[in-house]
Amino acid sequence: MNLDELRTPHPLRDADFAAIRARVKAEIAQREERPWLAMLLRFAFVASLLVVAVPYVRERTPEVPVVAARVEAPVIAERGALASSPAVVAASRAATRAGGEDAARPAGETPALHSEASRIEIITADPTVRIIWITPKESS
Amino acid sequence: MTAVVIDEITRSNSLDSTIRAAQAGDSAAFEELMVLTERRVAQIAWAILGDAEDVKDAVQETFLRLYRFLGRYDANRDFSGWLARITVNVCRDTLHRRKRVFEPLPDMESTAPRADDELIHQSELALLRRAVDSLPPKERLAVILREVEGMRTEEVATALGITVTTVRVQVSRARAKLRAWIERHS
Numbered sequence: 001m002n003l004d005e006l007r008t009p010h011p012l013r014d015a016d017f018a019a020i021r022a023r024v025k026a027e028i029a030q031r032e033e034r035p036w037l038a039m040l041l042r043f044a045f046v047a048s049l050l051v052v053a054v055p056y057v058r059e060r061t062p063e064v065p066v067v068a069a070r071v072e073a074p075v076i077a078e079r080g081a082l083a084s085s086p087a088v089v090a091a092s093r094a095a096t097r098a099g100g101e102d103a104a105r106p107a108g109e110t111p112a113l114h115s116e117a118s119r120i121e122i123i124t125a126d127p128t129v130r131i132i133w134i135t136p137k138e139s140s
Numbered sequence: 141m142t143a144v145v146i147d148e149i150t151r152s153n154s155l156d157s158t159i160r161a162a163q164a165g166d167s168a169a170f171e172e173l174m175v176l177t178e179r180r181v182a183q184i185a186w187a188i189l190g191d192a193e194d195v196k197d198a199v200q201e202t203f204l205r206l207y208r209f210l211g212r213y214d215a216n217r218d219f220s221g222w223l224a225r226i227t228v229n230v231c232r233d234t235l236h237r238r239k240r241v242f243e244p245l246p247d248m249e250s251t252a253p254r255a256d257d258e259l260i261h262q263s264e265l266a267l268l269r270r271a272v273d274s275l276p277p278k279e280r281l282a283v284i285l286r287e288v289e290g291m292r293t294e295e296v297a298t299a300l301g302i303t304v305t306t307v308r309v310q311v312s313r314a315r316a317k318l319r320a321w322i323e324r325h326s
Contacts (some may be wrong), residue, residue, distance in 0.1 A: 003268070003272070003283065003287035003288050003318075004287065004288060004290060005265060005268070005296045006265065006268060006269055006272065007288050007289060007290070008180040008186070008187070009188070010179070010183050010186035010192075010195060011186070011195075012182050012186075012192065012195060012196065012199070016196060017175075017178050017182075017277075019180075019196075020174075020178070020196060020199050020200050020203070021171060021174050021175070021203075022206070023176070023200055024174065024203045024204055025167070025171065026199055027200075027204055028167075028204070028321070083260075086305055101249045
């Protein structure tokens with residue numbers, strides 16, 4: 001038995017085709033008369049998607065743990081006029097921002113100062129690198 | 141023979157100019173395009189869906205999609221293949237929406253008296269139709285378009301959006317499955 005024996009002519013008649021063409025034309029005319037309707041439907045679809053999706057996404061987003069960051073006072077031992085110069089302050093701020101375990105060192109543990117010299121110690125992001133600037137104390 | 145070729149060329153040129161006019165927004169040309177292609181569309185839809193009401197809806201939806209996408213049609217492509225592809229896609233959507241109901245085998249007792257061999261033939265056809273319905277969707281479409289509707293392999297490939305080789309493979313597999321199904325059920 002051949003498969004082409006299954007072929008049967010479609011049952012639609014001329015009147016059916018005429019009706020289909022009329023419906024197609026009416027539908028096209030309706031769409032062209034109201035182009036804003038298509039825009040409105042698209043907008044409504046997007047809005048409804050957002051209404052459904054946003055709470056769902058919020059619900060699914062894991063809470064980001066809040067890390068209490070305590071920034072210690074700038075780890076810079078300063079004494080004298082040099083310490084208040086803008087360059088040094090900026091450098092010390094940058095060093096503080098860079099973090100590192102030394103950045104959180106309590107103020108009490110700052111390096112000891114010489115009585116005759118100002119010592120500026122800048123802690124960098126690299127814990128193995130520390131910039132120490134020793135300068136003679138200005139006499140008053 | 142020459143007359144037939146000339147007729148084909150004339151029809152093809154007429155179709156091309158109608159398509160161009162419809163693309164330009166000529167509504168009369170679009171209606172003419174529907175008239176030129178509606179029977180072909182209906183035949184493909186009928187082969188796939190097998191239900192007159194579904195076919196009417198499918199033809200209507202095909203022409204609405206044709207209108208929407210006509211601007212994107214590339215004149216270098218085969219129009220009938222392109223239209224067949226739209227039709228097949230519409231039919232696929234229809235099939236997804238409804239679960240196909242198998243046609244019952246003809247009831248031997250209640251059928252009007254016929255010659256025995258005619259009854260047997262009808263019964264075999266119904267069995268074959270059920271076998272085709274039992275195929276996986278892709279193979280079913282390939283076998284319907286290629287073997288039942290007699291479309292060329294290239295046309296089937298265009299209509300289904302697959303390669304010619306894939307069409308051949310699917311038809312070959314489908315034939316093997318049909319044979320096995322009929323042996324089991326006859």
